[in-house]
Amino acid sequence: MATVLPYDDDQGGKKAQVRQMFDNIAGTYDPLNRVLSFGIDQGWRKKLIARVRKHAPASVIDIATGTGDLAVAVAQATPAQVVGLDLSPNMLQVGKGKVAAKHLQNRVEMVVGDSEALPYPDACFDAATVAFGVRNFEDLPKGLAEIRRVLKPGGKLWVLEFGRPANPLVRWGYNFYSFTLLPFVGKLVSKDARAYSYLPESVRAFPSGSAFTSVMEQVGFKSPTFRPLTFGICMLYEGSV
Numbered sequence: 520m521a522t523v524l525p526y527d528d529d530q531g532g533k534k535a536q537v538r539q540m541f542d543n544i545a546g547t548y549d550p551l552n553r554v555l556s557f558g559i560d561q562g563w564r565k566k567l568i569a570r571v572r573k574h575a576p577a578s579v580i581d582i583a584t585g586t587g588d589l590a591v592a593v594a595q596a597t598p599a600q601v602v603g604l605d606l607s608p609n610m611l612q613v614g615k616g617k618v619a620a621k622h623l624q625n626r627v628e629m630v631v632g633d634s635e636a637l638p639y640p641d642a643c644f645d646a647a648t649v650a651f652g653v654r655n656f657e658d659l660p661k662g663l664a665e666i667r668r669v670l671k672p673g674g675k676l677w678v679l680e681f682g683r684p685a686n687p688l689v690r691w692g693y694n695f696y697s698f699t700l701l702p703f704v705g706k707l708v709s710k711d712a713r714a715y716s717y718l719p720e721s722v723r724a725f726p727s728g729s730a731f732t733s734v735m736e737q738v739g740f741k742s743p744t745f746r747p748l749t750f751g752i753c754m755l756y757e758g759s760v
């Protein structure tokens with residue numbers, strides 16, 4: 520798998536660059552996300568939440584929580600105690616504001632941390648979620664193995680990540696949008712010249728569908744599955760411990 524970096528090679532490793540990039544764009548991340556995805560990402564999150572509700576976990580860790588949308592949604596949809604963990608303090612700062620605004624401070628804890636070295640003992644969460652985070656991990660197998668380590672036996676992992684549409688017409692439209700319009704608007708609004716061109720480049724280089732479930736399987740998740748959403752623009756992955 521080719522490593523796509525947000526910035527130049529001489530600006531540290533992928534992890535440091537990813538943290539820097541999300542710290543840079545934290546202030547505009549939410550509004551840009553809604554506009555650039557036409558709000559479709561909300562529907563994808565709802566599909567994941569429906570799966571979490573069905574499993575009814577008592578504790579959930581939302582890895583790469585960013586500004587905390589999924590952590591808050593899990594807390595609103597279930598009685599679970601939720602940890603939202605992310606590398607970027609600025610993204611978490613926005614998330615903490617949301618948690619406070621919804622009076623969820625006693626149910627949602629926002630923690631600075633690295634998915635590849637989770638600050639938790641083995642087998643302490645019932646479920647884990649990751650939305651649009653795994654693509655940014657520096658070491659994907661290590662990050663997934665760490666998530667597996669902190670899940671209890673029978674625990675569940677759900678992942679949302681961009682995929683590659685199979686239909687050639689949809690793929691053409693999606694590529695046109697994500698390699699031209701998206702970087703243009705993203706650069707204009709976020710003031711980070713690279714963040715929104717890194718996005719499609721990193722999606723293209725990332726394992727999708729069965730290539731991703733193979734990595735889940737390699738690190739010990741049982742019977743991983745995937746479900747394409749919106750013509751495969753997004754994938755919902757599920758695995759058990």
Ligand SMILES: C[S@@+](CC[C@H](N)C(=O)[O-])C[C@H]1O[C@@H](n2cnc3c(N)ncnc32)[C@H](O)[C@@H]1O
Binds near residue numbers: 585605607649655
């Ligand atoms: C595209 S954002 C997604 C945020 C949020 N989950 C959402 O759905 O809007 C990706 C997030 O992954 C975080 N991230 C990337 N690598 C990480 C790692 N190794 N550990 C923890 N967070 C990480 C970034 O800091 C960023 O906030």
